[in-house]
Amino acid sequence: MSVLEWNDSFLIGIKQFDEHHKHLVSLLNMTFDGVTTNAPKDELEAVLNELLDYTTYHFAAEELWMKEHNYPGLAIQVKEHGEFVRRIGEIVRDFHSGKSDVDLIVLNFLTDWLTEHILEKDSEYGTYVAAKGLPDGVDLSLA
């Protein structure tokens, strides 16, 4: 089951970042599966850690790309990314320490944030790229 179905309106037109976004959606769906099937704590924690790690990786790649191309919306992106990572970080830590559970409210927050961020903020840099004819993404792959 999915909490968020990928559809092509999410495409922003930069191949690397579109792939990142698809992977984020699939990690979010894995989290949803873990919650709804009552997966063991360590399994759900592993998925949450992967979601946090991949999110930070993806944001780093986007921000570096924006920096390299003098994208004017960089500051607002850094701010939104920072707030989101802070929130996921709290969710992961609170789950790890047993302070709180991951529930539908948390999942809804993640889903809504990701959807809105891709459709509104990320589509803007997609348009910027198209207008300027800039190259795809930035290579942060590990050797």
Next chain:
Amino acid sequence: MSIFVWSDSFLIGIQEVDEHHKHLVDLLNLSYDCFIQNNSDQKQELLVQDLVRYANYHFEAEELLMEEGNYPFLEEHRQEHGRFAGRAVELQSLLHDGCQALDLEIMQFLKDWLADHILNSDKKMGFYLLSRGMDR
């Protein structure tokens, strides 16, 4: 007791930096213990001094790595370090003058700053440096 529970989600993948971070978390937890146990002002001051000194040492090491790697966000990162260092100096002088003792708000600030800084800024730096083969 710990105010900052370490978990591997804080690892950035550069060994030297990860060890520094773990040590910073230990120092923060020691200061927190001291606060909880209501130790003497002098002891609180010494522990905060250790924490601040180590933080500054660590910031310098990170900034050097970023310089070596031509990290594009070096300036922004340096400014974040500077803001923390400024706040820390202020705290130290308040503790020293006896104007203030450690309180939960300060402990919370230090913890939130560190957690946030590692997850946002240091991870970003880590991905960049690792992708350029700097993994010491």
